Amino acid sequence: MEKNAGWQWEISAHRPWFSLNLRELFHYKDLIFRFVRRDIIASYQQTILGPIWVFLQPLFSTFVYFIIFSRVAKISTDGIPPFLFYLPGTIIWSYFADCVNATMNTFQINAYIFNKVYFPRIIVPLSTILFHSFRISIQLLLFLIVCSIYAVKGNPVHLSWQVLLVPVLIILTACFALGGGLIISVLTAKYRDLDNMTQFLLRLFMFAAPVVYPASLIPLKFKFIFWLNPLTPVIEIFRSSFFKPHPLPIMYLLLSFLTTFIILTTGIVLFNKKEIQIMDVI
């Protein structure tokens, strides 16, 4: 009998820690965009306002924050008109929260597919991140429109060169959310208890980022911890690039890159190691 020395693939109980197969991922690139397309089409089927919801969601939240935190609690907005202050924070935060939420439930939501067909599982979280990135791009357009309305009315809008960093900031947020979501997805797949807990922690986490208050409110002794959160430089740099030119907090930005890199790598490695084993426990 002819002996094939080299097999093209192998299935065994042992799964190496670093097994992300980029060539395979490339083979499935059409699937990534297909999922994005599916989510875009499906999310606004049978809604009256359709895609307008992409705009309405951040506007509603911003309005609520405006009432509660600005009018009632009277928290400083660093001299920026409150509505303009909350809007970018809200947009970035909801992008982050949506990405984490979608990613962490990857296994539960897609169990019906994962039980029938093989493809690199990481495709699902990647496509959800892309879907939400599509949404945030539209929302940022909305932000630009609101900004120009304010500028025309004579409010202080000072664009600085830091605006060029916005895409980097969004990618940083995406990587942070993806990494965190992947880690949580692996942990919550086995223990549903953690699912409820993470929902709660995620809500709390919003207050650990300068979404509804400026970073300048943070006491000095908590400053380092506060800035360790990658979302802090993201939101702060975003705001300052439009309204209040601050010097770029370069150290903190680099630190965010490092934190995000560690979280993302951990997430991907863990997810790849466990993606198939998890299907036995779901």
Place this chain on the structure above:
Amino acid sequence: MAKKLIEAENISKYYRLGVLGSRSLKEDLKHWWAGNLKKSLEPTDPESRREIWALRDINFFVQQGEVLGLIGKNGAGKSTLLKIISRITLPTTGRISGNGRIASLLEVGTGFHGELTGRENIYLNGNIMGMKKKEIDRKFDEIIEFSGVSRFLDTPVKRYSSGMYVRLAFSVAAHLDPEILVIDEVLAVGDAEFQQKCMAKIKSISKEEGKTILFVSHNIQTIRNVCNRALVLDKGKMVALGDTESVLASYAKLSRDQLLGNDFSQQAVLPGNDNIRIIRVELIPKYLNQFHVIDIRTDLSIRFEFIYHAEEAEDLMVILQVFKNSGELIFELASPDHTFKNGRVKGESAIPGNFLNDGLYYISLAFVKNSTTRLFYFDSCLSFDVEDYKDSGSNYGKWSGIVRPAFPLNLSQEQ
């Protein structure tokens, strides 16, 4: 000899039933605590001891261009093996090596989204199954032609009838073009006409296109029609592997073992009580094929013998109950009341062919005194499996209903 495309070595799969997944963090921590700190203590909770080997030391290979059939009863481990080959679950031990792209059809229409149109779903499902967009573009016309739903291509599939849905789904699957195809028979669903189309397509993929196929079924007829080699699984173990005809004979023996009755005459204590002692119970099928498999046409006779003992003369009646495997009582038969002398009593009954539908059944016997008092109940003393029988060219699907009588139904027309 042809090139090997898949080689499986020592595949085993271990499951802990009722433990994984259903356990909360608290229970796992408790378990870990018990396991690490109190090693001497066995887990007290019997639930955590329910462990099974779904597969044990499976070895086989598949050569280029051959169709390997995988046959076994429910729970034999077919689906587990299929899932391992499809990379949906990992083996506990062992290794499968292979060459070429595998496509697994464990289901048709995986990932179909109700809100999307037929057209969108063709692409979505195709991509999920590992096709590239270009490939689907190329085969798109063929796919819609095969499905016969071209008029509804731009309608969301949630508005489709279930028949249309399955047609569209199978059409995508039928146009996958992998080197190795793994097919679960259950996917041939839908109306009779379409099922035939599915099976014909599967046959043509194997015979004309020379594809390598791993085909799973629990039906002997289908395996014989489609496969040139077969692998028989029973309770997770390999029972036979070889050319279809010889292997099927051992599969038949396997099913025969399951339904043979019990002869207790050599036992020290016969099952029963002071009034009734069972000597033997048996089911004797009148086989119609050389494989000795009970199919829906097979006449069955049931014989039993017991020792009867009563203090005073009383009427005795035996009730024979036939249950579906799910526990549903299909029917019961009662012997006429009669006063017997103490001693051996024989009983005989029959279930004609063309009466029971295919499926698993079991029989229980009740011994009743004076039509009111139950003396003894011999629970599930016989069990048997009725296989479907299909003439070539007939409906491939599952017949509905509990019974399946061959009553006449004829049509005529005045000239």
